[in-house]
Amino acid sequence: MPALEGYPEILSTEEYLAALEGTEYFDRAAELLHLLDMPLRFHNVGNFVQDPLPVIRVRNDIATLAEGAPYAIYLWHGMVLHCLTTQIANVNAVIKAAPPAADIFGNEMYVRKNMLAWVMLHEHMHATRGHNAVLQCSARTS
Numbered sequence: 364m365p366a367l368e369g370y371p372e373i374l375s376t377e378e379y380l381a382a383l384e385g386t387e388y389f390d391r392a393a394e395l396l397h398l399l400d401m402p403l404r405f406h407n408v409g410n411f412v413q414d415p416l417p418v419i420r421v422r423n424d425i426a427t428l429a430e431g432a433p434y435a436i437y438l439w440h441g442m443v444l445h446c447l448t449t450q451i452a453n454v455n456a457v458i459k460a461a462p463p464a465a466d467i468f469g470n471e472m473y474v475r476k477n478m479l480a481w482v483m484l485h486e487h488m489h490a491t492r493g494h495n496a497v498l499q500c501s502a503r504t505s
Contacts, residue, residue, distance in 0.1 A: 366423050366440060373437070379421040391447050395475055402480040403487050412491055419483075431486030438482070446479045 367374075367382045374382065376396050383389045403416050417436045422428075425441040451471045 366425055370423050372423050374421045374423060376419055376421060379440075379443075382423075388444065388447055391472070391475075392443060394472055395443065395446060395479060399479070399483065402484050406484055406487060414491055417487060417490060429482045429486050431489030433490050436483060436486045436490070438479075442482065443479075446475050446482075449475075449478070451475070 367379075370378070370382045376399065380389070380393055380396065383392050399419055400416050406412065407414070407416065415434065417431070417434050420435060420437050421443065422437050422439045424439050425444075426439045427441040427445045428439040429442050430437040451474045
């Protein structure tokens, strides 16, 4: 799917979903983006981060990128599509002796949500602490 024609370069998640309405991606994108800030909330509470949660915006571009900035995280349209369309291997098909707990990884949307949560948290770290500060912090605790 190309960039969303007739839409601005940067959209709120609500505007982005409105732009996808009527496409084959809408339902899965709505599920993927629902509660998107939850991993960020957990991160802030668990790490005693006092900063407000970043605003989440979607760039109307097909590139598979994301960017953390102070008080904002930008997801590219292409990153959302990547999370929605990447083929997910069924753990039970790959590992014959997989324990029943591995069944959760057969749930494609669970895996897709975790993919995007990792991206969001990674970008959030850029904005809240930066990689150098994280390395310095981990050196202090070891």
